[in-house]
Amino acid sequence: MTTASPARTAQRGVRRLGDRVFSGTAVGAGIVILLLLAAVALFLITQSIPAFTVDPEDVSILRGQSFVEYVGPLVFGTIWAALLALIVAAPLAIGIALFISHYAPRRIASVIGYVIDLLAAVPSVVYGLWGATTFAPIVRPFYVWLNENLGWFPLFAGDVSATGRTILTASLVLAVMILPIMTAICREVFLQAPRLHEEAALALGATRWEMIRMAVLPFARGGMVSAAMLALGRALGETMAVTMVLSVSGVISVELLTSTNPTTIPANIALSFPEAYGEGVNVLIATGLILFLVTFAVNALARYIVNRRSAFSGAN
Amino acid sequence: MTATTTATTAHVNSLTTGQLPKWAPWAILLGSWVLVGGVFALMNTGGDPGDFNVGGTMFLGTVLFVVLLTVFSTVAENRRKAMDRLVTALVVSAFVVVLIPLASLLYTVLINGLTRFDAEFFSSSMRNVIGEGGGAVHAVWGTLLITLGATVISVPIGLMTSIYLVEYGRGRLAKAITFLVDVMTGIPSIVAGLFASAVFVAFFEPGIRMGIAGSVALSVLMIPVVVRSSEEMLRLVPNELREASYALGVPKWLTIMKVVLPTSIAGITTGVTLAISRVIGETAPLLLTAGITQGLNTNLFSGQMTTLPVFVYTQYRSPGMYPDEAIARAWAGALTLILIVMVLNLVARLVAKIFAPKLGR
């Protein structure tokens, strides 16, 4: 922050009071978050400890595997599904956001923006229902085609699922789910790009794309990464839609089109929690802790990228 | 063909030299579709005309269009123009590609939801209802109250935190909070539910179920979204505005209230609505905190409350002997939820419009 505090004038005392109350509240809010998170962390850790120390033979859901063996495939599945979703969604979201902010006529753009905002609120149960009953049968023929023509490629190998409820379907549903939140944030950031920079670029004879590349995208980079991270966070933690759409087996496999698919951590919690008891519950909470750590690592990485490229910010 | 066009226009208007005519992209698009469609039709000769690969035609045709447009533009115009056209084509196709699943989803919800979207649905609960009839008035109230509770908790905390981070934050505390907000975005929703239920069990009795516990669980999920998005929006407010305000002798807190917040209000309301949208559709944490009831309960601080997503989920999960009626109620519940968010969005836009300073855009 380079902004100097306002000139110290005679009215200093009065101003100080308002400032003090206001900044005090702001700090207080921050501290509430600290405490809240500390409480969540404490809860997670104390509940998880039994899972690390328990004898695998005593807990039915571990089936004799150690905790690490149990959670390994789940971590893989979680990251794999979310990553696929992000790879599909990120370019599309940036594309739509650009379309809304810089390409479409304003009237159309506002309507479309509105519809996309709405989709952020469709409950995940509904995405699950739609994915399992409408979407999976539609994409299955496409999977068959991919498998026949590109079956030599490891991603498309294996026997095609008879119902289409594969990890690729789940990732595509996840992609559709995270699109609205990503698009909305990207759009806001693109709209905030300084008008003068844009007009200057156009006046210099830049094409629309050059203007976007030079004036909009550098300005929006931090926001775009933030949006992608929020979206990834949602994809990593998504429970119901994955549970309902995916035919799971808890294996490590990169084959996208078969009915034997890896499970994600949240889906596994949803599938196993209702019948879990004793230390089984602790094991599931411990997998929640692992998910928490994974998401955190992803976020930290993103922060690192944003900070290294020093975000274009009006406030610093 | 394009060459002759450009050659003749060259004499007419030097400003449009080296430009594809306006109709060219459309012609290329149509041409690509027809071409690819022809290839598919040939491959399909003798087969059932119903087998004609519409999806493949549209997809490959569009790919061909993008390639052709770029090539033509490079030849007839220049590389910069070609790049611009390529990006335009990609952006527009991204938009169309996404519209398809979204439209399919909305269509499915609308068609299935309308069958039970009637007066009874909004005037009765599920108490003592088996099979036909019944409604979701209890779930609508539950959703509104629990989400309102979550918003009342999260927005002040989230907004003030982001103000702290952008306007005051320096040093370790700010770093720690930024870091922790990142961590919070990673809390899986089911863990938030477990946490809230553990907290309430610690303060009350085992197995306690009440609406406000659901609000707390949702707040845990909502706060980081509010902080992240409003932080992003506050950072975008140009420093010149702040400095101009300070130069006029306005205290910092008033500058924030009167200059910074109004400038970013549109973004902040979008962020808050997004955050609400993010949590209003949650199922798992509410099952663990607010429970399920068949009747109407409008008291956040006592007794179970059903929300719309939980209603949808339970209707789908346990339809008994009446799967058709239950599924129809489930879809109607989903439709209602979408409508509630729609209204919310409108209100947010209205708020943004009223409070935002009148600027160019």
Next chain:
Amino acid sequence: MNIKRVGTLAALGLTGTLLLASCASNEAAPGDSSEAPESSFSGQLDGTGASSQESAQLAWLTAFQTENPDVTINYEGTGSGPGRENFLAGASPFIGSDRAFNEEELAAGGFTACASDEIVELPLYVSPIAVIFNLEGVDELNLDAATIANIFNGTVTTWNDPAIADQNEGVELPDTAITPVHRSDDSGTTENFTDYLAAVAPEAWTSEADGVWPLTGGESAEGTSNLVAAVEGGEGTIGYADASRAGSLGKVSVKVGEEYVPYSTDAVAAFIDASPRVEGRTDGDIAIELDRTTTEAGVYPLALISYLIGCVEYEDPATAELVAGYFSYIASEEGQQVGLDEAGSAPISDELRTEVESAIALIG
């Protein structure tokens, strides 16, 4: 602008509807029992537990609440595990569970919900499990346990396999590939199904009974609704689900002794009667050891029993009275009929009812 105006109108409309509907038209105001039948029960019970029972519980509590307007009963299908934990923690005065408490748990005791460590466990929800399939032109098949096991473990892969054809003379079987679909969640249905396979066809099915599908690979779906949807959505699919949800799908008649028995509620009730009680339990604790290998005629051995569990003594006599009243209603002929009509559960036999009634009499 136009859209906004329409939207505002819609907002007003919706708010209006909500304001109108701040009470539910189907709910009587509390105390307004002038027209309602005379009843001695009042109060609220919050049960949790097995989600398999959820639709039956809804049917029972609806009927019970209609008879006793001052009563509110909630049942939350949290799953059996959390249900039992809630019972131990004293959070639920009664629960539903897909299995009875085992010896160790009973010995450990500590049921905070109860005033003493004595509990009642009543097998009041019996749901037949149907093996369902989706194969064009075929509505019924005869299969023995070994063939079912071989289908689900992937040994038998096409519908016209001799193993299937030999048992179904006269049925035209296509060469469609078989896609077995199993439950992906931890469920009582899976546990009972695998228990049946392991008990009756131990050569073909080498895994033990387990609530989680013991094999890796294969198509899976979460919950009964999704499983039925997956079986309906595919061609040549086969799965197992509560019989009430089988709908128009094909159903398998399983081989018991020398004959093939289609599922029926009577055949399931007969199966429960043919199975012995678990030894060494207290009077109110009616746990049943399902005898899958029975060869008795007319018995359908694929069923799930879900228990209603309550205390013999409660701290609060009003709770005891209400739990006893609710349980008696469920056990009554009328209650069991409601379960059959609304949720497809198999009514218990009169013989078992007598036992259950004497168990309920202990509550107080």
